[in-house]
Amino acid sequence: MTSKTRAMANAVPMTNVTISDAAELLRTGHLVALPTETVYGLGANALDDTAVAKIYAAKNRPQFNPLIVHLPDIFEVSKYAVMDPRAQKIAEAFWPGPLSLVLKRTDTCALSPLVSSGLETVALRVPASESASRLLRAADVPVAAPSANKSGMLSPTEAQHVADAFGDEVAIVLDDGPCAVGLESTVLDLSTDQATLLRAGGISLEDLTEVLDKPVAVAGHDDFAPKSPGMLSRHYAPQTPLRMNAENREDGEAVLGFGSPVTGEHANLSPTGDLVEAAANLFRMLHALDADGHSGIAVRPIPEDGLGSAINDRLRRAELG
Ligand code: TXA
Ligand code: MG
Numbered sequence: 001m002t003s004k005t006r007a008m009a010n011a012v013p014m015t016n017v018t019i020s021d022a023a024e025l026l027r028t029g030h031l032v033a034l035p036t037e038t039v040y041g042l043g044a045n046a047l048d049d050t051a052v053a054k055i056y057a058a059k060n061r062p063q064f065n066p067l068i069v070h071l072p073d074i075f076e077v078s079k080y081a082v083m084d085p086r087a088q089k090i091a092e093a094f095w096p097g098p099l100s101l102v103l104k105r106t107d108t109c110a111l112s113p114l115v116s117s118g119l120e121t122v123a124l125r126v127p128a129s130e131s132a133s134r135l136l137r138a139a140d141v142p143v144a145a146p147s148a149n150k151s152g153m154l155s156p157t158e159a160q161h162v163a164d165a166f167g168d169e170v171a172i173v174l175d176d177g178p179c180a181v182g183l184e185s186t187v188l189d190l191s192t193d194q195a196t197l198l199r200a201g202g203i204s205l206e207d208l209t210e211v212l213d214k215p216v217a218v219a220g221h222d223d224f225a226p227k228s229p230g231m232l233s234r235h236y237a238p239q240t241p242l243r244m245n246a247e248n249r250e251d252g253e254a255v256l257g258f259g260s261p262v263t264g265e266h267a268n269l270s271p272t273g274d275l276v277e278a279a280a281n282l283f284r285m286l287h288a289l290d291a292d293g294h295s296g297i298a299v300r301p302i303p304e305d306g307l308g309s310a311i312n313d314r315l316r317r318a319e320l321g
Contacts, residue, residue, distance in 0.1 A: 011163040011173040014131050018174060023138035025171045026051075031058060033148045033162040035176035037129040038098045038185050038202055039155040040162050041070070041145030042170065049280035052114040052144050056310055057276050058169045061151045063313045064279070066117040067144040068100045068125050068185070072136035080109045080142065081122055086212060087190050093211045096128040098181050098202025102189040113283035115144045117314070118236025121191040131176040147184060157182045188216070236283065237318045238290035238297060244315050245301045252295030256285060258302050266292075275307040282311055286318070 012018045014035075022032045029051040032043045042058060044051035046069045056064060069080070074095050077083055081103035083091065090101065100123045105116060116122050127133065136143060147155035148162040148170075156162045159175035166173075186201035188208060196217040197205055209216050240254075249255050249264055257268035258278055267285045269278035289297050299315055302308050 010168060010170065011159045011175045014134070014174050014176050018172070019135055019138050022135055022172050022174055023140070026135075026139040026143060027141055029054075030171035031055065031166075031169070032135075032143075033159070033166065033170050033173040034132055034135050034143070034145065035129060035159065035174060035179060036070070036127040036132045036145075037180045038127075038183060039157055039179055039181075040148040040159060040173075041068075041132075041143075042148035042162070042166070043070070043143040043145040045139075046111050046115050046142040046144040048141075049112045049114055049284065050276060052112045053276045053279035053307065055144065055146060056114075056279060057307050058166060059146065059149070059151050062309050064114065064117045064282075064310050065146070066119060066121075066123060067115045067146050068123045068187075069111060069115055070132065070136060070143045070145055071124060071126050072133050074126055076142070077103075077124055077126070078106070080106060080111055081124055082106055084190070086195065090188065090190070090208065090211055091126075094203055094207075095126040096133070097126070098128070098183075098185040100125040100185045100187045102187065102191050102198065104191050111142060112144070112280075113287065114280065116236075116283075118283035118286065121189075123187060125185055129176070129180070131174065135174065155184055189219075235314070235317050236286075237321050238286050240290050240294055240297050241321070242286075242297045242299065242315065242318045244299050244312070244319055246298035247301075249298055250296065253298045254289045254292060254294040254296070256289060256297055256299045258300045262300070266294075269302070269311075275303075275305075275311070278302065279307045279311055282314065 026032050034043045044055050102121050102123045105122050157179040163173045181202045184201050186203040187199035189196040198219050254266040257265040259273040269281050
């Protein structure tokens with residue numbers, strides 16, 4: 001069987017049966033490609049660290065860019081993010097639709113820290129596509145989904161693009177024909193007092209400004225380079241100084257291990273050296289060690305292959321503080 005025929009085998013039309021299969025696959029930690037009105041997304045259960053880590057592995061992303069979490073309706077949003085009156089107004093005007101809002105995570109937010117790249121914010125979207133809503137309702141879990149393309153490739157607007165790119169790396173590709181908008185969602189940051197457009201898209205700057213009745217800033221290249229959103233200037237860094245590739249432990253330091261445990265370790269990203277597991281644990285363990293009052297965090301060496309380069313990218317930024 002050629003890779004093409006194998007790839008085509010898992011793009012299926014949306015029916016009650018395939019939606020319910022895909023919903024079950026999502027709930028049990030598998031990757032599901034789903035249609036939205038903007039582009040096809042590579043979805044995973046946003047409550048499940050390992051499922052979210054699989055997205056980065058499949059996309060070959062060299063960095064942990066934060067992901068958009070998809071919800072079936074506006075009422076779900078306040079479970080995860082703080083909706084101030086501005087966000088409420090914008091949500092009422094544009095949701096469901098091609099708009100993602102970056103908001104502060106609530107104190108009790110159960111979403112994986114990996115969807116936020118460890119930040120205190122999360123991007124949320126209520127898609128307008130009826131197919132996406134049906135799946136989200138059936139799955140009954142929030143779904144993290146970047147565009148379903150390999151890193152550096154074009155965003156997919158047809159199921160076949162996804163099947164060709166991912167083949168059996170994704171459990172199922174739901175086919176709902178070409179996407180109506182065909183362009184990614186607008187990303188608006190409302191996590192600070194100044195509303196800021198992070199990415200232009202389906203909803204225009206003028207429309208947003210009109211509803212907010214206030215000027216919207218447009219993120220400059222320092223904050224957001226359109227070609228490499230991973231260069232986002234705001235990134236998670238622990239308060240505690242961090243040291244990578246540590247071969248020893250200095251006084252007062254916590255050791256964050258990887259692979260076979262060493263004596264005196266405080267936590268281990270993956271005792272078996274599994275990079276997907278390590279990615280799933282990364283932000284949670286860094287946050288926990290950071291809160292413990294150590295004088296430093298010494299991270300054991302992590303190989304640069306696969307997800308290792310995204311993990312090391314984050315650690316490098318954390319090392320710089
Ligand atoms: O239309 C879309 O938005 C599609 C469909 C599948 O919903 N998704 C999509 O996701 O384009 P992705 O991962 O390719 O782009 C998400 C964008 C990135 O530029 C990312 O940096 C930004 O949203 N983003 C996500 N969470 C963020 C956060 N907490 N703070 C700042 N930017 C964030
Ligand atoms: Mg993308």
